Amino acid sequence: MHLHRYEKIWIIFGTGALLAFLIILGIGAFYQGSQPPSCMVTIDPQNVQAHEAFKEENLGLNQVGENEYVVNILASAFNYDLGKDENGAPVKTIRIPAGAKVTFQATTSDVIHGFELAGTNVNMMLEPGYISEYETTMDNPGTYTLICNEYCGTGHHLMYATVEVYEE
Amino acid sequence: MMNHSTASKPADQGLLARKAGLPAKDAKLSMAHMYVAFISLLIGGLMGLLQVLVRTGKMTLPFGIDYYQVLTVHGVILALVLTTFFIIGFQYALMSKTVGMSDGERKWAWISFYVMLIGTVVTAVMILLGKANVLYTFYAPLQAHPLFYIGLALVVVGSWIAVFVNLHQFFKWKKQHRGEVSPLLAFMVAINMIIWFISTLGVAATVVIQLIPWSLGLVDEINVLVSRTLFWYFGHPLVYFWLLPAYMAWYAIIPKIIGGKIFSDSLARLAFIMFLLFSIPVGFHHQLLEPGIDPFWKYIQVVLTFAVAIPSLLTAFSMFATFESAGRAKGYTGLFGFMRGLPWKDVRFFAPFVGMLAFVPAGAGGLINASHQLNQVVHNTIWVTGHFHLTLATTVILTFFGISYWLIPVLTGRKLNAHINRLGIIQTIVWSIGMFIMSGAMHIAGLLGAPRRSSYSEYGGSEQAMEWIGYQYAQAIGGSILFIGILLMVYIFVYMTFFAPKGQEEFPMAETAEDALPTPMVFENWKLWIGLAVALILFAYTIPFIDIIQNSPPGSPPFKWPIGYN
Numbered sequence: 001m002h003l004h005r006y007e008k009i010w011i012i013f014g015t016g017a018l019l020a021f022l023i024i025l026g027i028g029a030f031y032q033g034s035q036p037p038s039c040m041v042t043i044d045p046q047n048v049q050a051h052e053a054f055k056e057e058n059l060g061l062n063q064v065g066e067n068e069y070v071v072n073i074l075a076s077a078f079n080y081d082l083g084k085d086e087n088g089a090p091v092k093t094i095r096i097p098a099g100a101k102v103t104f105q106a107t108t109s110d111v112i113h114g115f116e117l118a119g120t121n122v123n124m125m126l127e128p129g130y131i132s133e134y135e136t137t138m139d140n141p142g143t144y145t146l147i148c149n150e151y152c153g154t155g156h157h158l159m160y161a162t163v164e165v166y167e168e
Numbered sequence: 169m170m171n172h173s174t175a176s177k178p179a180d181q182g183l184l185a186r187k188a189g190l191p192a193k194d195a196k197l198s199m200a201h202m203y204v205a206f207i208s209l210l211i212g213g214l215m216g217l218l219q220v221l222v223r224t225g226k227m228t229l230p231f232g233i234d235y236y237q238v239l240t241v242h243g244v245i246l247a248l249v250l251t252t253f254f255i256i257g258f259q260y261a262l263m264s265k266t267v268g269m270s271d272g273e274r275k276w277a278w279i280s281f282y283v284m285l286i287g288t289v290v291t292a293v294m295i296l297l298g299k300a301n302v303l304y305t306f307y308a309p310l311q312a313h314p315l316f317y318i319g320l321a322l323v324v325v326g327s328w329i330a331v332f333v334n335l336h337q338f339f340k341w342k343k344q345h346r347g348e349v350s351p352l353l354a355f356m357v358a359i360n361m362i363i364w365f366i367s368t369l370g371v372a373a374t375v376v377i378q379l380i381p382w383s384l385g386l387v388d389e390i391n392v393l394v395s396r397t398l399f400w401y402f403g404h405p406l407v408y409f410w411l412l413p414a415y416m417a418w419y420a421i422i423p424k425i426i427g428g429k430i431f432s433d434s435l436a437r438l439a440f441i442m443f444l445l446f447s448i449p450v451g452f453h454h455q456l457l458e459p460g461i462d463p464f465w466k467y468i469q470v471v472l473t474f475a476v477a478i479p480s481l482l483t484a485f486s487m488f489a490t491f492e493s494a495g496r497a498k499g500y501t502g503l504f505g506f507m508r509g510l511p512w513k514d515v516r517f518f519a520p521f522v523g524m525l526a527f528v529p530a531g532a533g534g535l536i537n538a539s540h541q542l543n544q545v546v547h548n549t550i551w552v553t554g555h556f557h558l559t560l561a562t563t564v565i566l567t568f569f570g571i572s573y574w575l576i577p578v579l580t581g582r583k584l585n586a587h588i589n590r591l592g593i594i595q596t597i598v599w600s601i602g603m604f605i606m607s608g609a610m611h612i613a614g615l616l617g618a619p620r621r622s623s624y625s626e627y628g629g630s631e632q633a634m635e636w637i638g639y640q641y642a643q644a645i646g647g648s649i650l651f652i653g654i655l656l657m658v659y660i661f662v663y664m665t666f667f668a669p670k671g672q673e674e675f676p677m678a679e680t681a682e683d684a685l686p687t688p689m690v691f692e693n694w695k696l697w698i699g700l701a702v703a704l705i706l707f708a709y710t711i712p713f714i715d716i717i718q719n720s721p722p723g724s725p726p727f728k729w730p731i732g733y734n
Contacts, residue, residue, distance in 0.1 A: 002685045007435075007485055014481040018474045018535075025470065025540045034541050035463040036456040042721035077730040092628075111310050111727050112392065114548050118617030118632050123457060123544045128309060128392055129721025130459035145630040149548035149619035151303050153310065153730025154234055157625035 037124040037134045045128035048074060048109050053131070059083035061094045069096060073106040075113040075126050078155035080146060093162040096138050103135045114149030117163060125150060138165045189672060194264035195579040197277055199665075201257025202576060204285065205250050206661045212246035213654035215239070220606070220647030223640045225624045234732060235623035236301045243304030244295065247560065249288050252323065254568055255413045256280070256330045259357045261575060262416065263334055265675055266351035267341035273333050280329035287322025290315050301731040303621065305399065306379070308390045311726035312733070314383040321375050324368050331361040342692075349687045352433055353420050353677065359440040360412040362698060366705070367405035367448055374398035382726060389723025393460050393716050400451035401709065408447040408476075410560055412440065414567035417520060418487055421571070423678035425516045426509075428494025431486045433680045437691040439479035439486075444701050446476035449708030453538040457547050460719070465712040466540065472708060473538040480531055487524060493681065515592030516573050516584070516676070522596050523566035526603070530558035533611070548621075551614020554607040562603050566596060569657060576664040577673035584673055588660055595660065599653040606646025613639035 003011070028034045048054045053072045060083030062070045071094060074081040082091040096102055106115050108126040115132060116123045119142070124132045148159035189195065215238045221227045222235055229235065260277060263269060269277070293315075294300040300312035306320075338358040342350055350358075374395045382390045419436040423429055430436065452469035455461055495506025511517050533555045536542055546552060573592050577584050614620070618636035627633040690696070728734060 003435075004432075004489070007482075007489075010485045011478075011481065015478060018477055021535065021539065022471055022474055025542075026467065028541055029463065029467055036466060036541060036544060037459065038461055038463040038466065039459045040462070040719065042460070042719060044722045045724055046722065077727070111730055112307050114619065116548065116617065116619065121544050123547050125455075125458045125548075127396075127459060128724045130393070132459045143631065145617075145627050145632045147617075147619050147622075147627060149622075151236065151307075151310075151621045153727075154236060154301070154732045155730070156236070157619075157622040160625075160627045160630070162628070162630070 037132055039131050039133040041131040041133075042129055043107055043131055045107075045109065048107055051107075051131070053105050054107060056083070060091050061096070065101075067097070067099065068101045068103075070103045070105060071096075073104065073115070073161075075106060075108045075115065075148070075159075076110050077113075077153050078148070078159040080148075080159065080161040082161055093164060095164045095166055097168045098141045098165050099137065099139060099168075101135070101137050103133060105131060105133050107131050111152050112150050113152050113159070114147070116147050116149040118145045118147055120144060123149070138163075141165045141167045189578045189581065189675060190261060190264050191269075193274060194260065194269050195581075197274060197281070198257045198261045198264070198575075199579040200278075200281055201253045201260070202572075202579065202661075204288070205254035205257065206658060208245045208250035208253065209654060210658050212242050212250060213651055215242035215245070217647055217651040220640075220644040223624050224644045225626075225637065225640075234298065234301060236303065236621075236731070237295065237298055239621065240295050240301050240303050241292075244291065247304055248320075248323070251410050251560075251564075252284065252327060255360075255409065256284075256327065258413055258568075258571060258575065259330075259334060259360070261579070261675075262353045262357055263337045265677065266354040267337050269333075269337060270340075273337055276329055277333045280326045280333065282326075283329065284323050284326030287319045287324075287326060289319070290322065291319030294319065299733045301733065305403075307399075308379065308382070308392050308395045309724035309727050310731055311383055311728050312731070314380060317375050317379045317383055321372065321380065324372050324375070327368065328365060331365045334358065334361045347689075349433075349689070350692060352430070352436060352680075353416055355437060355691075356412065356416045356420070356440050359444050360409060360416075362701075363405050363412070363444055363447055364409045366701065367402045367409070370398040370401035370451075371403075389725055391717075391720055392724050393458070393720070396455065396458070397451065397461075397713065397716060400454045401448070402451075403454055404450050404473075405447045407556075407559065408443055410564045412443060413571075414520070414523065414564045415439070415483055417567050417571050418483065418524065420678050421676050422487075422517060422520060423490045423494065424676040425514060426491065426494045426511055428490050428497065428678070429681035430678045430684070431489040431493065431681060432684050434685065434687045434691070435482060435486055437687060439482045441691060441697050442479035442482075443476065444697055445704055446472055446479075448701065449704045450476060450538075452708075452712075453543070456540065456543045460716060462712055462715060465708070465715075469708055470538055470540045472704070474535070477531065477535060480527075484524075484527075513589070513593070515589050515596065516570055518593055519570035519573070519596045520567040522600055523563040523570070526558050526562040526566070526600075530555065530563055533558065546614055548619060549614035550610045550618045550620045553620045554610030554614060557603060557607045557610065562599070562607070566599060569595070569599075572661065572664070574673055574676060576661060577668060577671075578675050580665050580668075581670060582664060582668035582673065583671035584664070585668055588663060588668065591656060591660055595653055595656040598649060598656060602646045602649030602651075602653055604646070606643050606650060609639040609642035609646060613643075 043051050054074050059072050064070050113126040126132050144163045146161040218238050294313045300316035302310045302312045378395050381387050450469050450473040452466045453473045492506045495509030498509040500506045500509040613636050
């Protein structure tokens with residue numbers, strides 16, 4: 001098939017740009033290890049407590065190293081369960097020192113939920129039967145709202161929690 | 169050189185055939201689909217208005233109507249009903265014009281129409297009764313009334329009958345014209361219907377095999393990830409099913425309206441074949457943030473997603489080449505002087521042209537969404553809503569409106585007059601302004617983290633949410649302007665259907681440029697292209713799909729209470 005000269009230039013330029021984008025994305029994914037959250041661990045959605053991370057006492061913020069934390073979250077319509085404080089009241093805010101390495105580990109006990117820490121790159125889907133995990137470093141102090149960004153029912157927009165990153 | 173001009177042969181049959189519009193029976197069939205489409209536009213648009221108003225926090229819905237019920241109606245009726253009916257109706261008109269329609273085919277086309285209509289009504293009733301507030305993506309394990317899914321299945325089955333009618337028309341023509349290149353528009357309709365058929369197999373599988381038995385209580389649990397994967401196997405080609413009819417008009421109708429020729433018949437066919445190959449094996453780019461799918465296969469589908477941008481780049485080139493040759497043929501010179509040769513005051517050109525312009529930011533946004541890691545910044549934020557209000561609700565819809573300005577008069581035996589032409593231009597401008605404000609505000613708010621598909625919420629007085637609400641006001645302003653645009657368009661439709669002066673409106677179909685080279689016959693090798701499309705799908709999906717099934721967690725029971733359905 002004959003192509004006009006300008007058209008060849010245009011196709012080479014366009015396809016070349018797309019290839020360049022893909023190479024950058026590929027290097028990010030496979031060389032630097034920056035993949036989208038794709039945790040492969042499964043769980044019984046009707047018995048999530050059988051998994052160590054989602055036992056009542058392990059929910060919420062857990063310090064695992066000097067500057068390393070794991071946050072276990074159990075989502076259900078329309079709430080993020082972050083465990084209970086000393087007085088037995090549900091935790092709605094977790095506080096993390098700036099610069100800490102944090103692993104968010106979450107699942108759902110009912111329908112699909114979103115898990116978005118607005119203003120950060122923490123964003124993943126929570127699906128029944130799977131654990132979703134994302135590791136990040138919280139560098140910038142501030143107050144971040146954890147919101148459900150996947151429709152989960154009539155109270156979807158009321159499902160949130162707060163993460164505070166404080167300067168030490 | 170025998171072959172190339174046959175692409176536009178039916179248009180060459182002289183003034184008489186061209187002026188004669190469509191056979192009355194075919195016009196009636198097409199028009200039935202248009203009624204459903206424009207009624208849907210009005211209802212769906214009203215729902216959209218309610219949404220943007222509720223999201224300012226200044227208004228609540230009366231009679232205990234739930235925000236998400238309104239949202240479900242908006243999505244189902246605009247994204248599924250309006251598009252499907254308009255496209256199938258438009259394609260019947262194109263097929264009738266290029267390859268003709270037999271009485272038997274017409275009978276089946278009517279059966280298809282009624283099956284889809286019954287399906288639509290059944291689904292709509294369930295939504296209005298509040299038993300299906302699951303949005304138009306109906307993700308399990310939220311569970312709607314079984315009739316919601318059965319209605320949707322009927323819409324799909326009805327559309328399959330339309331697929332077979334169109335393919336029967338097309339391949340009958342080919343049998344009667346051995347060795348000839350098929351008419352370009354008929355070729356394009358055939359491609360679009362094959363994409364539709366291959367992709368709807370996925371959504372039909374999840375609806376019929378998984379969701380219906382589960383909603384009837386025949387099985388207790390559902391495999392959520394399998395259901396989502398089947399849905400998104402369909403969900404992305406769906407957007408190309410919307411886009412390709414717009415491309416049909418751009419490639420083969422607009423050149424006629426601007427007094428030019430089709431720049432290259434071959435290039436148009438090449439673009440459509442590339443859509444057949446690359447529009448389906450890309451569903452994972454909607455599932456990038458999901459657990460349970462290997463990131464390697466996500467990346468493979470990201471690569472294929474980028475490949476589907478190439479035919480759109482080809483299209484952009486073809487359009488501007490057509491504009492330039494038409495302008496220069498009229499004697500306009502200079503680097504961009506040819507732009508002055510375009511009929512800016514003809515709404516049949518102006519509306520789709522604005523749609524094309526919108527596709528520049530829309531396409532760029534699409535590449536961002538599909539960019540593997542970058543998706544994390546925008547996934548399920550209202551940025552995505554802003555994105556498809558540019559692609560579907562601007563590019564595609566303004567082109568559909570542009571088609572309506574001549575198609576409705578052709579179907580009703582009336583004329584597009586100066587009154588409607590002027591109103592149409594105003595409508596296009598109103599739409600562009602409204603969408604610029606609404607979609608722009610959605611894009612910005614999305615980058616700030618505002619979620620999509622969410623009713624008004626202050627998220628416990630969070631500072632971030634306060635920032636988003638400002639943009640929700642802008643969305644309400646844009647959305648209200650858009651609703652004015654919808655009222656104008658519905659008025660235009662009613663006027664063109666019942667009140668415009670009687671006459672013969674031209675059915676604009678362009679011819680291929682004389683100096684264009686013959687169309688290679690390899691484009692008519694259907695076994696090859698369908699075979700390649702299937703091979704790519706198998707490549708992109710087989711291993712990850714087996715993986716998903718083999719590593720499945722226990723299934724999910726149904727949940728009805730979260731959607732207020734007890």
